[in-house]
Amino acid sequence: MEASWIIGILVFLLGASIGSFLNVVIYRLPHDRSLVSPASHCYSCETRLGFIDLIPVLSYLILRGRCRHCNAPFSPRYALVEATAGALAVICWQMFGTGPYAVGVFAACAALIVVFFVDLDHMIIPDECTAVVALFGISVDVYYLWTRGADYAIALTEQIGADTLTVYLPRSLIGLAVGGGVFLFIGWLFETLLHKPAMGMGDVKLAGAMGAVLGPGYALLSYFLLAIIIGATVSILLMLLRIKRRGDYIPFGPMMALAGLIMLLYAGPTTLWILSRYGYG
Template identity: 35%
Template sequence: MRLVLIHLRVEFLVMETLVSAIANTFVFLFGACIGSFLNVVIYRIPAGLSLVHPPSRCPKCGHRLGKTENVPVLGWLWLKGRCRWCKTPISPRYPTIEAVTGIIFLFVFWQFGYTLETIGYCAFLSWLLSLSMIDFDTMTLPSSLTKSGLLLGLVFQAIIGWEKAAFSGIANQLIFGIGGAVLGIWLLEIIGYIGTLILGQQAMGDGDGKLMATIGAWLGWKYVLVGGFLACGIGSIIGGGAIILGILNKKQPMPFGPFLALGAALTLFFGNQIISAYVNLLIV
């Protein structure tokens, strides 16, 4: 009897491991596919192009990518980083974003499991990644993405509220999200005002406040404070280091959107631990 139980337990563990491996593989591949679409968003929205037409193609010769060439990550490796027809180099950033998106989706899945939060936060981080790369490339944060991200955040809060307590839950979660959005805008305005006084020039763009409002709509007032603090800290360290190394000068603008996105992502995954550590520090 004992041997039978051991055998059954081994079979269960093997099955559990197999199911977990399949789930993780699916999540990563799905994330990589979304990352492929994010590459389109990052390139086309600043250029004012349609996200749907024309289909993915080589920007040099116009060759439309085939099915095998469009496979996330593997398609770039298959082509050895060059267009199949004109041999123009294809930036390694494309497969990198695809792989990073897949990894992000895995982190969200590991943290939140089979829940609505996993779907919502995967979408949230996809928005943040797109906005970060656009800001890095163009020093702009398109309103179409910040506004749609804010709206989607409030829809997400309403869905989570309904799951918790029907109509009363929706009201509570919407207040939570709207409060976070408003605080996010105020927080960036204060930081921008102080930064302008210190630097003697405009420290924040209008898009940064909209992005912070989007983050607040998704994470709420408490986490938007933590995310803002982390963004300022990381941005100050990297910006200061770049100035010391001569990579930037004091008057040269630096995109702040990627730091806001990074602060929000870290807060999403480690917010409770950060707040607990801060409270314990104050008590000690």
């Protein structure tokens, strides 16, 4: 076997182990419970899980998705989260190497995995996850501003009297304001027109955080459109499969998280694809 294959498997296992921790976060964060204690245990028979039960993905396959002690079935979601985190770690490593940028993208992806499932279960988007995404966007922006200077900032020229003055604005903070602002406005519009709440503050904050990552331009617009396309597709599928009926509430957070994952990894190609759908280029 080539060395890169072995490294790839190790990266997958590292990502999957982090995925195992994300399962704990998804389960405990909405209940404000400690993320470190008590140690993982079977939710049916309460037996403390040992090493053999906790190998990411493999345990699920070896034990055929059941508790070794009481035979209670474990949700396949645990293995799915681990496998997804493992795959994302490999993708981040392949695309961005092993530096701080790769680690940042992976952290933001991990936060969005948690958003996906917590919003699905509880209809809340934890602020901690939104903060991780926003912090990643702002850190990258600060780094670019540091290395490229004002060239990288958004220049806003104003005519004041006879002078043309230029204000330099940081991309991430403008993106954050635009992202959050657009969602706040859409939410207000829906509430005013339909007299029912359309969006929670969690969605608004997540939109702001994605704005901090993508900046206030086409990438952010594409992110919104992608979330809407995914949302519409999933809603139609759920209605065709008769899992949901017309007028049932379908949370938008998971769609925003999924669109966010795609944009974190493939912002360029996705933006070009979306723009071409809408007649640009």
